[in-house]
Amino acid sequence: MDVGIRKRLDDFIRKKGLRQTSQRDEILEIIFTSDEHFTPDELFNRLRNAGSRASRATVYRTLGLLVEADLIHEIELGDGQTTYDPNFIDHPNHNHLICVDCGKVVEFEDTHLDLQNDCLTRRLGFRPVRQSLRIEAACEDLRNEGNCPDLIQARVKGKRLPNRKK
Amino acid sequence: MDVGIRKRLDDFIRKKGLRQTSQRDEILEIIFTSDEHFTPDELFNRLRNAGSRASRATVYRTLGLLVEADLIHEIELGDGQTTYDPNFIDHPNHNHLICVDCGKVVEFEDTHLDLQNDCLTRRLGFRPVRQSLRIEAACEDLRNEGNCPDLIQARVKGKRLPNRKK
DNA sequence: CTGATTGCAAATGCTTTGCACGCCA
DNA sequence: TGGCGTGCAAAGCATTTGCAATCAG
Numbered sequence: 001m002d003v004g005i006r007k008r009l010d011d012f013i014r015k016k017g018l019r020q021t022s023q024r025d026e027i028l029e030i031i032f033t034s035d036e037h038f039t040p041d042e043l044f045n046r047l048r049n050a051g052s053r054a055s056r057a058t059v060y061r062t063l064g065l066l067v068e069a070d071l072i073h074e075i076e077l078g079d080g081q082t083t084y085d086p087n088f089i090d091h092p093n094h095n096h097l098i099c100v101d102c103g104k105v106v107e108f109e110d111t112h113l114d115l116q117n118d119c120l121t122r123r124l125g126f127r128p129v130r131q132s133l134r135i136e137a138a139c140e141d142l143r144n145e146g147n148c149p150d151l152i153q154a155r156v157k158g159k160r161l162p163n164r165k166k
Numbered sequence: 167m168d169v170g171i172r173k174r175l176d177d178f179i180r181k182k183g184l185r186q187t188s189q190r191d192e193i194l195e196i197i198f199t200s201d202e203h204f205t206p207d208e209l210f211n212r213l214r215n216a217g218s219r220a221s222r223a224t225v226y227r228t229l230g231l232l233v234e235a236d237l238i239h240e241i242e243l244g245d246g247q248t249t250y251d252p253n254f255i256d257h258p259n260h261n262h263l264i265c266v267d268c269g270k271v272v273e274f275e276d277t278h279l280d281l282q283n284d285c286l287t288r289r290l291g292f293r294p295v296r297q298s299l300r301i302e303a304a305c306e307d308l309r310n311e312g313n314c315p316d317l318i319q320a321r322v323k324g325k326r327l328p329n330r331k332k
Numbered sequence: 333c334t335g336a337t338t339g340c341a342a343a344t345g346c347t348t349t350g351c352a353c354g355c356c357a
Numbered sequence: 358t359g360g361c362g363t364g365c366a367a368a369g370c371a372t373t374t375g376c377a378a379t380c381a382g
Binding site for chain 2: 360361362363364365366371372
């Protein structure tokens, strides 16, 4: 894990008059050991596997803290739980393409697109804060072969994606 | 309400071997009398005010049906409930700009942007299904005056937007 | 010390579901 | 008449919160 990340959290905590705790350290460690998106529940399980005793409540509370500190972002995958993305530190302007069939998420950046969003936002009378282009699309594999290897049953039936922890 | 809409639902219902009911008619009527986004709860209340006796369960079940029939789309406003958008029939490629401060949603279209999303999607190895650019931004008003007239308290505290039905 | 933080369990809020009854085709 | 559709209440889930105990500074 990048040392700079812990420092950013420490600074945030100090500035806010909050306190450093082992739970917060453990959570930060687990999150930034990987660059994977995660749900609160997935994070909770990873913590348990790593030997941490942090409770679900603490996980939720800490996630709120990390969002406020701008270390992670919430992203909406439309599956009924909030997903968190730890990659905005390295790639502040990245976007997400989401496969409507299997829920696979691909991150990408595009300078041209960024510029255009920026102009569009201003033209509408707003000040750009955060870009988040979310494209919904379908894997070529799926469309060509008629089924997607990662296809999730519930999605086909037009329902929510099931909890991805399974 | 555009007559074509009822026909589209009728066709869908017939093709699926489903049945026409007064509740489905009432719900369709209420939704397409306006072009406003709505949550299931808001829809339920509008129905009640219009004298319909349709239950919440039926509202939820019918919304699923209408999404399947492609008469409305789900959009994620990140406030803990699903919002539905009835404007995709008239504007199939419109996008949403969401004010991070007050939750205001502005719809807009942009051909250039559409084209670019399309290219981007293909370049990533996907087939475009649906574009949905979601821009998060802030009203100029808010940034200039330090507060937004529509500002929602909870949002300031970094929490979810409260139920908009209030 | 003192207030921030945690864990637990209870509470919330949205959405889904089981079931018995009613109604469309 | 045969199922699909509905209403009701209960169940499900993700998330939040009240509270007493604990811990950091």
